[in-house]
Amino acid sequence: MGMGQQEKVATSLAGAVSEGISASLAPVDAELARHYPGDPGTRQPVHTVYVPGDVFTADTVRSWGDQALAALDEHAPDAATFAEVLGIGADLAGPVYERVRAKLQREPVEDLRVDFEDGFGVRSDEEEDQAAARAARLVSQAFSNGTNAPYMGIRMKCMEANVRDRGIRTADVFLSGLLEHGGLPDGLVLTLPKVTYAEQVSAFAALLEAFETTRGLRPGRIGFEIQIETSQSILASDGTATVARMIEAAKGRATGLHYGTFDYSACVGVSAAYQASDHPAADHAKAVMQVAAAGTGVRVSDGSTNVLPVGTTEKVHEAWRLHYGLTRRALARAYYQGWDMHPGHLPTRYAAVFTFYREGLEAAAARLKAYVARIEGDVMDEPATAKALAGYLVRGLDCGAVGAEEVTALTGLTRAELDAFAIPRRSATLTATA
Numbered sequence: 001m002g003m004g005q006q007e008k009v010a011t012s013l014a015g016a017v018s019e020g021i022s023a024s025l026a027p028v029d030a031e032l033a034r035h036y037p038g039d040p041g042t043r044q045p046v047h048t049v050y051v052p053g054d055v056f057t058a059d060t061v062r063s064w065g066d067q068a069l070a071a072l073d074e075h076a077p078d079a080a081t082f083a084e085v086l087g088i089g090a091d092l093a094g095p096v097y098e099r100v101r102a103k104l105q106r107e108p109v110e111d112l113r114v115d116f117e118d119g120f121g122v123r124s125d126e127e128e129d130q131a132a133a134r135a136a137r138l139v140s141q142a143f144s145n146g147t148n149a150p151y152m153g154i155r156m157k158c159m160e161a162n163v164r165d166r167g168i169r170t171a172d173v174f175l176s177g178l179l180e181h182g183g184l185p186d187g188l189v190l191t192l193p194k195v196t197y198a199e200q201v202s203a204f205a206a207l208l209e210a211f212e213t214t215r216g217l218r219p220g221r222i223g224f225e226i227q228i229e230t231s232q233s234i235l236a237s238d239g240t241a242t243v244a245r246m247i248e249a250a251k252g253r254a255t256g257l258h259y260g261t262f263d264y265s266a267c268v269g270v271s272a273a274y275q276a277s278d279h280p281a282a283d284h285a286k287a288v289m290q291v292a293a294a295g296t297g298v299r300v301s302d303g304s305t306n307v308l309p310v311g312t313t314e315k316v317h318e319a320w321r322l323h324y325g326l327t328r329r330a331l332a333r334a335y336y337q338g339w340d341m342h343p344g345h346l347p348t349r350y351a352a353v354f355t356f357y358r359e360g361l362e363a364a365a366a367r368l369k370a371y372v373a374r375i376e377g378d379v380m381d382e383p384a385t386a387k388a389l390a391g392y393l394v395r396g397l398d399c400g401a402v403g404a405e406e407v408t409a410l411t412g413l414t415r416a417e418l419d420a421f422a423i424p425r426r427s428a429t430l431t432a433t434a
Contacts (some may be wrong), residue, residue, distance in 0.1 A: 035248070039391075040255075043398045044299050045110035045151055046353050047340045048258070052119035053131040053154075058138050061149050065108025065231035067343035071309065072101065074314045085317045086324045086348065088355055095358060100350045103400050108346055110399070111151040111337075114393070116159070116170050116206070117193050125166070132170045136177025143185040147386035153189035155227075159200035159239045168207060175181070175211055175222070184217070190224040191258065196232040198245040205253050223253045225301075229260030230267050234285050244292040254298045257289045258339070261303030277303050277326055277338075286335060302330040304339035309348075320348045325351035336395060350399075357396030364389045365410035372413070 026361035051060055072216035075084035082100075083093035114135045116128065123131075154174050157167035171190065178184050192204050208222045226246055228234065236242040247254050264285055265275035276282065282303070289300050305326055323345055330338055331352065340349050348385060368389040396402040397415065404415060411418070 016215070038295060039295050039423050040418065043150065044336055046336065047109075047338050048111040048113055048151075048301065048338050049109050049149075049351050050113050050115045050119055050155065051137055053114050053116045053128070054120065054123075056114045056135060057137065057140065058147070061109045061142070061147060064346065065104045068104045068108060068346035069101065071316065071344045072104075072347050074181040075309075075313045075320075079406065080197065082351065083346075084260060085320055086355075087321075088351065089359075092355055092358055096141050096351055096354045099354050099400060100347055103350050103394075105356075107150070107400070108145045111189065112149040112153075113191055114152075114154045116167075117155050117237050118221065119155075121345055122128055125169075128166065128170060128175055132173040133177050137181055139185070140178055141180035142184065143187070146270040148185070148187065151187040151189050153187075153191065155191035155193055158192065158194040159203055160194065160196075171242055172205065172211065177214075179215055188222070189255065190222065191227055191266045192224050193227040193260070194229050194263065195226050195246060196230045196242075198242060199248045201226060201249040201254070202251075205249065205251050208253060220252060224250070225258050226250070226254055227258045227260050228285060230264035231264070234288050241288055247292060247298055248294055253427045254296075256299045256301055256337075257293055258301040259286050259289065259294040260304040261339075262306065275306075277305065278329055286333070290334065291433065294321040299337065300335055301337035301339070302326075302335040304341050305345075308342045309344035309405050310342070310417040319344070328356060331356045333423070347354055353399055354401040357392070357399070357401035360392065361396065361402055361406070362410060364392050365407065366405060368393070368403035368413070372411075382418045386421055387423075391423075394418055 049064065076085060079093045079097035082088070082097050088096055102216070106284065116132065116349070120128070120131070132154070139148070139152050142152065154170070156170045156174075157163040159167065160396075163206075175184070176187070192201070195201060204224065208224070208409060209219070211217070212219055212221055214389055225241075226233075228243060233242050233246065238243075243257065247257075253269070259277070259282065261277050261282060262275050265274075265279060265281060268281050270279055270281055270432065286300065293300050307319045307322055309316040327338060327349060330336075338349070368386060371389070372388045393407055393411070394415075397404060397407060397418075407418070410413060
């Protein structure tokens, strides 16, 4: 038979068979769409910075950037020194160092949480009320005058009985203050800590629903992160994965799962000297979080290190190497966000992130370009891999590790086209509903 000759197509099943199968699977289709809507398509910050409520000021973001730059000036005044400390290759030393300094000048903090939990401690009700109201005013001002981090919000006290009322009141004071000062900013983020039962998530979701109703806000306007700090949040007494139930209990409001390194480590009995984000107990917890969140649109964040880069240059370099290594390790495991507890962590956070994206830039771009052009190569990529490649490039663009012009030059794709590959289902939905 010649190549141009049409094949005879034969079928045996009536159209009613396909229609019947589709009808029987309609509830499953609806459940898949509800439980696994895919990535929200928004920027994910590379870190979260926690600042106690009584310490937070109008210039906190700029102050952290200035302190980080000062640390570089003192302990790594040039690209070669910084690269030698962290083990960055000579080809990337200059570009990474320059981009780190530029980032610290332009956008030193990507996500900031004003802390009213462990970092704030137990204060009088009047003192916490005043601090929460002040935080609302300063966050509103920051978004108004352009001094904000892209994402900002608070971590209130948890839903446990002894601090529940205080946590609820702080959330109310902060959110009400934002509305009094102009409205809820697009980058608003709330963090609910020390969650052990899905019912605590349901309760917080109900609280936010009540607030929205009272203030005439769009239903579902306020989302929140769930902080995973106890063993019960990973594995329930009946053997089920609690964290999966927590995502469901949030009723679409959950935006992230944040691993709490030290509370979780202590909960499972890890001694203080071995409490770290690369401990096997931490790896297990984060792996469960990752699987539970996959496809739901909920992002996973790694925790922090409590080794601060302070003191002599030798001690700073030692802390930098540790932080850089932990961050690179997390990125390789697809934990694209973590916590930073000190301004001195910012240089190595961005160095790790920028190196991660820049060292794989050309290979990822070439594979995606080949996929788009259907060019034969030594790797046969599938649509899921193309999605991962595009997502890698998009995250690199979002944080400033790579530039739009160089990505377009390497891939031949615009940012909009990259986004379509990175989040195909959501992009298709947006196109269909535009």
